[in-house]
Amino acid sequence: MLYALLGGADFGGGIWDLLARGPRADAQRQLIARAIGPVWETNHIWLIVAIVILFTGFPSAFAAISTALFVPMTLLLAGIVLRGAAFAFHAYHLHEDHGAGRWGTLFAGASLVTPVLLGVMIGALSSGRIPADPLTFTGDTASWLAPFPLSVGLLTLSAFSYLAAVYLIMETDDPDLRSDFRSRALWAAAAVALLSVFVPVIAASGAPDFHKALTESDWFVSVMMFYATAALGACVSLALCAYRIARICAAAQVVLILLGWGLAQFPFLARPAITFSSSASAPSTLRLLLLFLAAGAVLLFPAIFLLMRIFKREALSGRYRETP
């Protein structure tokens, strides 16, 4: 129960991150910046909340993970810094002609690399090669520099791009822009579909315990069915230009990937030895953490709602009013 709630908060963070993190800005930068501008900072902070939950609730797991995955985590950080700063500066310059381009390139580059690294870390947590005691770490890179984590990285990247493309369709009412993002969404959907078959296959050798937990579970078939339905629904509604339904289907698809990963990974935080319960803090800390999270949610959700209502109204209703 405790872990489900904590996991839920983490999970919500993931979804929110997805909203902001995906865009590959190879064109339509204005649209992307306009869509992300007011909500970017807010989305970014979910990441901080997630890391704080990890080090407060599960400090020994945090120590072990940040030791074993030192290199990808450092690179991930660099990506986040570049992305965040480049985006802020880039958006700041949008009303001008010069200066925006360099930031935009940096933003796009960092946006490409960061989700891959995030996926690599997620893959590494499942690979079964994270030593439980940071003291025994010897500089081994096999936990993350292997086909399985790398394929998870690619899956993460394509899933983020897919979501972003589907979401961006409804941020504009220009038919050309819409069809641009529609074709991108379809390409990304194909990549996601391909990789979501490929990744479990590699897992058989790259993450055997995880693979076993995934494929031998009694929920595996039903999750896969739902997943296939959502994927199919997204493609069909994209083809039929039913963008609101496409949005829901695409989000469901990504939620199901995360759900499948989470269920197969549970009760482990980092395979093979670190579980939620083995790394959890004292009960007094966990109780307070939950209390604070709940109180924070009660205080912050109305504020987020207000923010969304003010700035995302046009997009949600499918209309977009051109700003003067």
Next chain:
Amino acid sequence: MTELLLARAQMAMLFAFHILFAVAGMGMPVLMVVAEAAYRKTGKPVYQELAKRWARGTGVLFAVGAVSGTVLSFELGLLWPRFMEFSGGIIGLPFALEGFAFFAEAIFLGIYLYGWDKVSPLLHLLSGVAVAIGGILSGIFVVTANAWMNSPTGFSLVDGKPVDISPLAAMLNPAWKTETAHMTLAAFAASGFAVAGIHAFMLLRDRENLFHRRALAIALGVGGVAAILLPVSGDFNARFIARHQPAKLAAMEGQFRTERAAPLRIGGIPDVDSQTTRWAIEIPRALSLLAFHDPDAEVKGLSAFPRDEWPNPVPVHLAFQLMVASGATMSVLALLSALFAWRRREWLYRRRFLIAVAACGPLGILSVEAGWVVTELGRQPWVIHGVMRTADAVTTVGGLAIPFAFFSLLYLALGVSAAWLLKREVSASPAFPLDGGGGSEPG
């Protein structure tokens, strides 16, 4: 350099950078809200323009603070995994609270920046207030965690592991009140004086511009009040340190021998080999008086502690002198401007005074950096005072020179870019002619 030194150097660099933006995130929203309140009350567009400009500056600084803060929360684990393993469950909660406060700050800053014509005036002003409160609270929570490192409570040690953990008792550690009050005031003083310095500099070129005059008045007001209160909170801090971290006090004051009626040393350089502080101006009994409010009290010197528990007195003493000197100068300037504002308002805009304000602009930031050096280096060799040594907290991962070099370059680029953006923002200042009383449109 050893891996430990590299880890410390990287952490120091990351903090030194982040603290600049953290301080701005606490102080700038207050300036912005005061300007908007003045606009809502008087209806003069000059105040609205000011609030908008300061909000844009806050936006840039906040964005850099957000990313550099994220880096720190990861680097705590990357560089100091054993520290986090030990203390995450005890003192992680203020970070969670900080996350929420920071979150609120971000949400309302979004509304504030982009919502000038989308929300009602009252909601807009209240969003600004929420930004300011969020900024101040996030500073307080983070400094609370640092205060715990100075005065760890809320657990007992059994076989080197923490048991009987009470996170609330850890948060309400003895140092939290004095340390957070001092840091918050310092953040206001640093932001206020830096902003006042910039506008004073602009006024030197464009004396009649009402925009900069009003900006100077607000920034000096906020920074000045904080600067006058800082010595008071500093006194509370020093007396706390005298009781709880005597080795740190000894390093700060360059006090090697334990003595009664100890003198206060102004300036001077501690010499560890001969265990004396040379070339200092000594004021008899003043240290005992200040630290214990008793001119004959005994002050412990460094020699009272085992040699391997000494902080390095040279940087600690020098940084402490720098902090006090900057703080004192700011207090004097604050009192002077209060006097002018009360008796001869025009003197605030005289050339000589403007030069003084412009010159004192960096002092607040300087004293924040110096004060942070005092509290961090003064706590060494401990990462958790009396409980865990810094050397025992560091990661086993080698090759730390690479991330250190990498993040240094990255932050250098980031700092230069942010400075360049702010400079453009400042130099494109709007003109509000003096005789229009601020009622005219920007030209």
